Amino acid sequence: MEKRKERLDRGIKARTDDVFALTSWREMLYLAAPRVIPLAVFLILPLFLGAYWQKVLLSVAVFGLLAISWDIMAQTGMVSLGQALFFGMGAYCSGLMNHYFGISPFITLPVAAVFGGLISTILLLPVLRLRGVYFSMVTLILPLMLVRLIEATKIFGGTEGLSGMTPLPSVWVELYLIVGSLLAALFGFRRMMASDYGLVLKGIRENDRSVISAGINIYWYKAQALFISASIGAFAGAFMTHVYMFVGMPVFALDYSILPMAAAIVGGPGTLAGATLGACILIPLSELLRGIGGLRIVFYGIFLVLFIVALPEGIFHYIHRKYNQFERWVEVEK
Amino acid sequence: MLEGTIIYAIINSVVLALTAIGFNLTFGISGIANFGYGAFYVLAAYCTWMMTNLLKLSYPLSITISILFCTLLGALLYRLVLIRVRGQVLSEVIATFGIGLVILELFRYLGFVGFEYTLPVFIDKSFIIAGTYVDMQRILLVGTGTVLMVSLWLFTHHTSLGLAFRGIAQDERTALTFGIDADKIATLAVAFGAGLAAIAATLIIPLGSISPDEGYDVLIKALAVSIIGGLGSNGGVILASFVIGFAERFTDAYIGSHWTMIVNMASIFLVLLVKPSGLFGKQKELEERI
Amino acid sequence: MSVKPLLQVENLYKSFGGIQALTNVSTELKKGELLGVIGPNGSGKTTLVNLITRFLKPSSGKVFFKGHPIHHLSAYRIVRLGIARTFQMARPFYQMAAYKNMIVPLYSPRVKSLLGGKYGDRDAVAMDLLEEVGFERDAHTAYKNAGSLPQGYLKRLELAKAIALQPELIIFDELFSGLSLAEVASIVPIIEKLHQQGIAIMMIEHRLRELFRISDRVIVMNYGQKIADGTPEDVMKEETVKNAYLGSE
Numbered sequence: 001m002e003k004r005k006e007r008l009d010r011g012i013k014a015r016t017d018d019v020f021a022l023t024s025w026r027e028m029l030y031l032a033a034p035r036v037i038p039l040a041v042f043l044i045l046p047l048f049l050g051a052y053w054q055k056v057l058l059s060v061a062v063f064g065l066l067a068i069s070w071d072i073m074a075q076t077g078m079v080s081l082g083q084a085l086f087f088g089m090g091a092y093c094s095g096l097m098n099h100y101f102g103i104s105p106f107i108t109l110p111v112a113a114v115f116g117g118l119i120s121t122i123l124l125l126p127v128l129r130l131r132g133v134y135f136s137m138v139t140l141i142l143p144l145m146l147v148r149l150i151e152a153t154k155i156f157g158g159t160e161g162l163s164g165m166t167p168l169p170s171v172w173v174e175l176y177l178i179v180g181s182l183l184a185a186l187f188g189f190r191r192m193m194a195s196d197y198g199l200v201l202k203g204i205r206e207n208d209r210s211v212i213s214a215g216i217n218i219y220w221y222k223a224q225a226l227f228i229s230a231s232i233g234a235f236a237g238a239f240m241t242h243v244y245m246f247v248g249m250p251v252f253a254l255d256y257s258i259l260p261m262a263a264a265i266v267g268g269p270g271t272l273a274g275a276t277l278g279a280c281i282l283i284p285l286s287e288l289l290r291g292i293g294g295l296r297i298v299f300y301g302i303f304l305v306l307f308i309v310a311l312p313e314g315i316f317h318y319i320h321r322k323y324n325q326f327e328r329w330v331e332v333e334k
Numbered sequence: 335m336l337e338g339t340i341i342y343a344i345i346n347s348v349v350l351a352l353t354a355i356g357f358n359l360t361f362g363i364s365g366i367a368n369f370g371y372g373a374f375y376v377l378a379a380y381c382t383w384m385m386t387n388l389l390k391l392s393y394p395l396s397i398t399i400s401i402l403f404c405t406l407l408g409a410l411l412y413r414l415v416l417i418r419v420r421g422q423v424l425s426e427v428i429a430t431f432g433i434g435l436v437i438l439e440l441f442r443y444l445g446f447v448g449f450e451y452t453l454p455v456f457i458d459k460s461f462i463i464a465g466t467y468v469d470m471q472r473i474l475l476v477g478t479g480t481v482l483m484v485s486l487w488l489f490t491h492h493t494s495l496g497l498a499f500r501g502i503a504q505d506e507r508t509a510l511t512f513g514i515d516a517d518k519i520a521t522l523a524v525a526f527g528a529g530l531a532a533i534a535a536t537l538i539i540p541l542g543s544i545s546p547d548e549g550y551d552v553l554i555k556a557l558a559v560s561i562i563g564g565l566g567s568n569g570g571v572i573l574a575s576f577v578i579g580f581a582e583r584f585t586d587a588y589i590g591s592h593w594t595m596i597v598n599m600a601s602i603f604l605v606l607l608v609k610p611s612g613l614f615g616k617q618k619e620l621e622e623r624i
Numbered sequence: 625m626s627v628k629p630l631l632q633v634e635n636l637y638k639s640f641g642g643i644q645a646l647t648n649v650s651t652e653l654k655k656g657e658l659l660g661v662i663g664p665n666g667s668g669k670t671t672l673v674n675l676i677t678r679f680l681k682p683s684s685g686k687v688f689f690k691g692h693p694i695h696h697l698s699a700y701r702i703v704r705l706g707i708a709r710t711f712q713m714a715r716p717f718y719q720m721a722a723y724k725n726m727i728v729p730l731y732s733p734r735v736k737s738l739l740g741g742k743y744g745d746r747d748a749v750a751m752d753l754l755e756e757v758g759f760e761r762d763a764h765t766a767y768k769n770a771g772s773l774p775q776g777y778l779k780r781l782e783l784a785k786a787i788a789l790q791p792e793l794i795i796f797d798e799l800f801s802g803l804s805l806a807e808v809a810s811i812v813p814i815i816e817k818l819h820q821q822g823i824a825i826m827m828i829e830h831r832l833r834e835l836f837r838i839s840d841r842v843i844v845m846n847y848g849q850k851i852a853d854g855t856p857e858d859v860m861k862e863e864t865v866k867n868a869y870l871g872s873e
């Protein structure tokens with residue numbers, strides 16, 4: 001008797017597909033839990049953590065934002081090997097505004113996000129028309145080029161960087177600002193990607209010829225997706241400038257490019273929730289592994305390769321599947 | 335001064351060409367951009383170092399083993415990893431980049447950084463050519479490099495395997511109908527590319543020292559040369575190498591050494607804006623697809 | 625009184641490296657006309673379409689639509705002017721449901737400007753369009769993943785996507801290929817209805833019998849050149865055409 005595995009939707013999933021879910025607490029809980037629990041955890045956690053783990057949470061949120069930024073680009077068909085570009089742009093924008101003009105963080109943050117995003121987009125515009133590989137190459141090269149540029153011309157503080165930025169009013173503001181931004185980005189952009197607009201973006205990735213023959217200017221839409229992602233990344237960078245009260249060449253470091261990508265891939269590319277999940281896993285993990293120093297980046301690399309080859313769906317999809325479906329062995333019908 | 339700059343520009347160009355030729359070969363034949371290319375380069379150097387310094391093997395033997403090892407590793411890279419993501423360019427990029435990252439950072443972590451990590455030159459001698467000191471290693475480099483490129487040209491134009499390579503590079507579908515096994519060719523493409531990286535490392539590393547950062551630099555240079563010359567075109571690689579090589583040297587001599595990398599990057603941008611498929615780009619229809 | 629042709633193709637040449645794909649091809653299409661394009665494989669039919677719709681750049685020559693030159697415009701602009709096309713290999717968005725595939729053309733600026741509104745229930749419009757091309761509403765075929773649909777439905781989807789753009793000219797590239805006689809027979813009425821509505825149609829086909837029944841005019845391509853141009857009956861009588869298809873004695 002031959003058997004095969006069969007996957008079916010769980011009963012509760014089928015029951016909750018309808019407005020009748022409102023009649024049962026259990027079913028409401030089933031629907032609400034995946035959304036509410038992370039929300040609650042993120043919002044309440046800061047109150048219980050000590051100073052050290054608060055910093056870790058901060059990191060999680062920052063890299064979560066960068067991972068979401070990477071994922072949005074990836075869903076539109078652009079694989080970036082240089083999120084650090086956006087991060088660094090935002091960091092320098094806010095750093096410069098604050099250092100030379102004394103502008104308050106509450107203004108530099110949004111302005112740096114938009115402005116940093118804009119500059120990054122403009123830099124990458126020429127490459128948007130080309131095949132994906134070229135785009136990836138240029139994203140890899142750009143941050144490194146900017147580092148050498150700063151080193152050579154000594155502008156913006158050169159190798160020393162700029163320090164003495166205005167910090168944010170308090171640790172609590174820092175934490176809740178970034179966590180709030182992460183949650184807003186997660187839920188907000190998920191909705192965006194689920195809308196018709198997001199469909200067009202995903203279509204560009206899957207079959208851009210088809211999208212062109214619908215009369216849509218794919219480069220304009222790619223630029224939009226790029227701008228959105230770049231701004232998210234720039235916001236993260238601007239934020240960190242005010243947390244560290246410093247900006248310098250390290251903001252273009254490879255770490256800021258690789259970790260978000262690894263987080264998105266491990267967590268599950270194609271869903272912003274996966275990117276966030278990936279960040280939640282990798283950052284604390286890397287903190288725990290702090291003792292082994294440089295070996296961390298080796299692990300990121302290993303994870304990257306393992307997941308992209310063996311488990312391209314990522315962890316989130318696996319969880320999503322388990323939550324919604326169950327498996328059983330059935331006889332093979334003759 | 336001028337003659338000296340020219341001579342060193344030529345040397346620099348050959349160095350660049352040697353560095354890029356493996357990457358370009360792999361991409362041209364199989365369409366795989368091996369973002370771990372720099373790691374193979376550095377790996378070969380470290381292996382040779384370890385064999386000569388730790389296992390006390392002879393230099394020529396270590397070199398040979400390193401080159402063969404890298405070639406084999408390249409083949410394994412394809413067979414074990416890349417074959418599973420074949421065709422998904424994005425995954426290929428990430429996978430090769432990840433592996434390169436692992437190799438390079440592993441060396442960094444294990445502490446293989448420092449001035450003692452060097453490889454000796456083949457023959458310790460120097461000459462005076464046109465009023466400048468040129469050491470034997472550099473001369474050997476230019477000589478071997480030229481021989482290598484000529485052999486490569488002969489190989490791809492006059493042997494059946496080489497012609498198969500070119501066939502796949504030009505039109506994979508048609509080549510397949512001739513019974514050429516795409517996977518086998520791709521394995522060879524990646525392996526050859528890695529092997530060429532190893533050879534390049536063997537010749538070039540003695541001019542400096544080995545460090546993991548070198549791996550990233552090599553990747554960037556190979557990318558730069560390939561983009562400017564046109565991905566997949568051997569002739570383009572050589573031309574681009576000379577263009578960049580001369581630009582670098584002259585910038586270094588007359589403007590300042592910090593600016594050389596910037597000249598590199600600026601040229602890439604210029605090319606991408608004006609003629610994206612590169613100076614000799616075979617992929618002419620980069621922007622247009624059917 | 626002469627009516628200006630809707631589409632004018634003048635002296636198009638296209639070469640790929642050493643291969644001359646099109647040599648001096650000229651033709652025109654009047655408003656509401658159904659033009660068939662036939663010829664052996666490799667004769668340049670798809671290249672012609674790609675040049676008109678600007679998925680390829682002509683080596684030389686001109687294309688005019690409603691009197692305006694379009695040969696230097698980008699592909700997406702040409703679609704917005706009113707030319708829609710299908711592709712020989714019907715490639716939908718595999719992971720999405722069939723009706724979701726329709727969202728992309730419905731998102732097009734052309735549709736937005738014609739319908740007057742930015743937001744509308746695209747899902748409903750999608751379902752209506754799919755029903756028009758033969759997706760039975762009751763069978764919920766439209767909800768299935770595009771990747772699981774058989775060729776017949778994929779071709780219908782292509783057709784629907786073209787219709788969604790409310791074009792003035794549709795170019796079909798081998799719409800009937802891979803379909804059974806019954807499937808072709810069920811799609812032909814849809815094309816005839818479009819024809820009656822006054823939409824100009826250019827059809828590349830190998831299924832000559834069905835094509836000749838509905839075409840007003842036919843052009844024949846061979847080795848990148850146009851070798852005949854006329855009504856279906858006239859064209860089939862020409863020696864050159866017979867030789868092209870059957871080979872000369």
